Amino acid sequence: MALNPNTKAWQRNTMIVLVLIATFAGMLNSTTLATAVPTLTKDFNISMSTAQQASTWFLLGNGIMIPVTAYLILKFKTKHLYIFAYIAIFIGTLMVFITPTSNYNIFLIGRIIQSIGVGITMPLLQVVLVELFPAEKRGAAMGLAGFPMALAPALGPTFAGWVLNANHHFLGFTLAATWRSIFFVPLVIIGICLVLSPFIIKNVLENEQVHLDFLSFIMSILGFGFFLWGFTNVASDGWTKFSTVLAPIIGGLIVIALFVVRQLHMKEPFLDMRVFKVKQFTISTLTLAVVTMAMMGVEMMLPIYLQEVRGLSALSSGLVLLPGSLLMTIVMLVSGRVFDKIGGKRLALTGFFLLAIGTFPFMFLNLSVSEHFITTVYGVRMIAVAMIMMSMFSSALNALPKNEVAHGTASSNTARQIASSVVVALFSSVTQNVTNNHAPAHALKAIDPLKYASQTMDAALKGFHVSFTMAFIFSILGIVVACFLQAGKIIIDDKDLEVKK
Missing domain, CATH: 1.20.1250.20 (MFS general substrate transporter like domains)
Structure with a gap:
C-alpha cells in the first residue's frame, strides 16, 4: 500500500x-x-x-x-x-x-x-x-x-x-x-x-x-569523505599538518570538483547538481550554510566556556542551554505554519536580526555574567535559528519540482554538513590559537600562582570572545545573503510556478 x-x-x-x-x-x-x-x-x-x-x-x-x-x-x-x-x-x-x-x-x-x-x-x-x-x-x-x-x-x-x-x-x-x-x-x-x-x-x-554510476558513487564517497576528514583533524593536528589536514582537504576538493563536472554532463546524474541553477534554491541553501556556521560557532564553544571557565559540570552546563533547545523545537513547528502564509524572506531576515542581537552579548562574556542571562540570550539565538532553518529548508525545496526534491534535499544537507565541519575546525583552532597567544609564561606559575591563574583565565576568555565575534559576523553575513531571496511564497510543481506576494 x-x-x-x-x-x-x-x-x-x-x-x-x-x-x-x-x-x-x-x-x-x-x-x-x-x-x-x-x-x-x-x-x-x-x-x-x-x-x-x-x-x-x-x-x-x-x-x-x-x-x-x-x-x-x-x-x-x-x-x-x-x-x-x-x-x-x-x-x-x-x-x-x-x-x-x-x-x-x-x-x-x-x-x-x-x-x-x-x-x-x-x-x-x-x-x-x-x-x-x-x-x-x-x-x-x-x-x-x-x-x-x-x-x-x-x-x-x-x-x-x-x-x-x-x-x-x-x-x-x-x-x-x-x-x-x-x-x-x-x-x-x-x-x-x-x-x-x-x-x-x-x-x-x-x-x-536509475542506473548506479559506480564511478560517481566512489567519487562522492572519496571526495566528501576526505574533505570532511581533513577538517575534523584540524582541532588535533592544526592547519599545517599536510598528511592529515591539507592533503585530505585539497584532495577532497579536487575529487568533488571532478564529481560536480561529471554530474553536470550526465544524462542521469548520480546527484543532480543542476538544482543549483535554480536561484532561489541556491540562495536558500547558502543561507542554510551561513546559519549553520553562526549556530555552531556558539553551540560548540558555549558548553566549553561554561565547563572550563565557569566550572559547571556537564549536566549543569546542559541544563543552562536546555530551555533554548526546547524553544527552538517549538518555534520550528510554529514557524512552519507562518512560512506557509508569508514565505521565507521575511522570516529569514527577522531571524538573522534576532540572531545578531542574541549573539552580540556573548562577545563580552565574563565571570560575573549570570547563568540566567546566558540562558535567556541563548534562547533568543535558538528562536532565531529555528525561524531561519525551517524557512530555508522549505524555501529551498519549494523552489524545485517534486521529481528533483530528493536531489535537492541531498545537496542542501551536504552543504550544511560541509559548513558544520568547516566552522567547527575554524572556531576550535582560532580559539585555541588566541588562548595560547595570550597565555602567561609558565614561569609565572611558580612565582605568583594567583596571577598565573588569573591571566590564564583571561587568555581563555579572549579566545572565546574571538569565536563569539566570528559567530556575530556570520549573523550579519546572513542578513546580506537573505536580502537576495525572492519575496513572497514560491510554490513549484512539475507544471508551473506560482509566486504569491
Missing part, C-alpha cells in the same frame, strides 16, 4: 509519528558522546584525541552517506530503505553498547554503522514529508522534519550528562552512570520502531529505474 496526500489521516499520521521518533532516536547518538569523552578515555585506557574519534567518525559517516541518499531514495522502496536504515542504527548501537573495553575498534565500527543509518534517515524524512503534504503546506512539513533534526543534537549532551550524573531507572531496567547507558535508551526506541516499521511504514515515493 502506498501513501499520498489524500490517504486517510490516521495512516499518514501514524507513519509520521514513527519516523519522527526513530529519526530522533538515531540523531540522539550524534552529540551524546561529547560529554562522555572523559569516561571513555578511562574505561578504554585511550587518549583524549582517540576517544574523540567516536564523534569524528560518526560525523564522517553522515557526511559520506547524505550525498548518496538521492540515488537510494529513487532506487529503493521507502519501506525497505527505512527498515535498512533502522537495522543499521540498531546493529551499530548494539555493537557500541556491548563493546568490550579491551577493543575500542569495535566501538568505532559500531559508531560508523550507526552513522550510515542516521545519514539515510535525515534526508529521507524531508523527502517523505514533502510527498505527504501538499505544496502549500510544505512549511509545516519542514517544521515537523526540523523537530528531531534540531532537538536531538541539542539534547544529546544534556541527556548524556543526566545519565552520567547518577543511576536511573528506565522501563524496569537500572541504568548505571556509565557511557553504556547513554546508548540503551536509543537502542530500545530504535528496536521498537524497527519491529513496527513493516506494519506502519508504507511506500511513499515513486521509484525510478
Whole structure:
C-alpha cells in the first residue's frame, strides 16, 4: 500500500509519528558522546584525541552517506530503505553498547554503522514529508522534519550528562552512570520502531529505474569523505599538518570538483547538481550554510566556556542551554505554519536580526555574567535559528519540482554538513590559537600562582570572545545573503510556478 496526500489521516499520521521518533532516536547518538569523552578515555585506557574519534567518525559517516541518499531514495522502496536504515542504527548501537573495553575498534565500527543509518534517515524524512503534504503546506512539513533534526543534537549532551550524573531507572531496567547507558535508551526506541516499521511504514515515493554510476558513487564517497576528514583533524593536528589536514582537504576538493563536472554532463546524474541553477534554491541553501556556521560557532564553544571557565559540570552546563533547545523545537513547528502564509524572506531576515542581537552579548562574556542571562540570550539565538532553518529548508525545496526534491534535499544537507565541519575546525583552532597567544609564561606559575591563574583565565576568555565575534559576523553575513531571496511564497510543481506576494 502506498501513501499520498489524500490517504486517510490516521495512516499518514501514524507513519509520521514513527519516523519522527526513530529519526530522533538515531540523531540522539550524534552529540551524546561529547560529554562522555572523559569516561571513555578511562574505561578504554585511550587518549583524549582517540576517544574523540567516536564523534569524528560518526560525523564522517553522515557526511559520506547524505550525498548518496538521492540515488537510494529513487532506487529503493521507502519501506525497505527505512527498515535498512533502522537495522543499521540498531546493529551499530548494539555493537557500541556491548563493546568490550579491551577493543575500542569495535566501538568505532559500531559508531560508523550507526552513522550510515542516521545519514539515510535525515534526508529521507524531508523527502517523505514533502510527498505527504501538499505544496502549500510544505512549511509545516519542514517544521515537523526540523523537530528531531534540531532537538536531538541539542539534547544529546544534556541527556548524556543526566545519565552520567547518577543511576536511573528506565522501563524496569537500572541504568548505571556509565557511557553504556547513554546508548540503551536509543537502542530500545530504535528496536521498537524497527519491529513496527513493516506494519506502519508504507511506500511513499515513486521509484525510478536509475542506473548506479559506480564511478560517481566512489567519487562522492572519496571526495566528501576526505574533505570532511581533513577538517575534523584540524582541532588535533592544526592547519599545517599536510598528511592529515591539507592533503585530505585539497584532495577532497579536487575529487568533488571532478564529481560536480561529471554530474553536470550526465544524462542521469548520480546527484543532480543542476538544482543549483535554480536561484532561489541556491540562495536558500547558502543561507542554510551561513546559519549553520553562526549556530555552531556558539553551540560548540558555549558548553566549553561554561565547563572550563565557569566550572559547571556537564549536566549543569546542559541544563543552562536546555530551555533554548526546547524553544527552538517549538518555534520550528510554529514557524512552519507562518512560512506557509508569508514565505521565507521575511522570516529569514527577522531571524538573522534576532540572531545578531542574541549573539552580540556573548562577545563580552565574563565571570560575573549570570547563568540566567546566558540562558535567556541563548534562547533568543535558538528562536532565531529555528525561524531561519525551517524557512530555508522549505524555501529551498519549494523552489524545485517534486521529481528533483530528493536531489535537492541531498545537496542542501551536504552543504550544511560541509559548513558544520568547516566552522567547527575554524572556531576550535582560532580559539585555541588566541588562548595560547595570550597565555602567561609558565614561569609565572611558580612565582605568583594567583596571577598565573588569573591571566590564564583571561587568555581563555579572549579566545572565546574571538569565536563569539566570528559567530556575530556570520549573523550579519546572513542578513546580506537573505536580502537576495525572492519575496513572497514560491510554490513549484512539475507544471508551473506560482509566486504569491
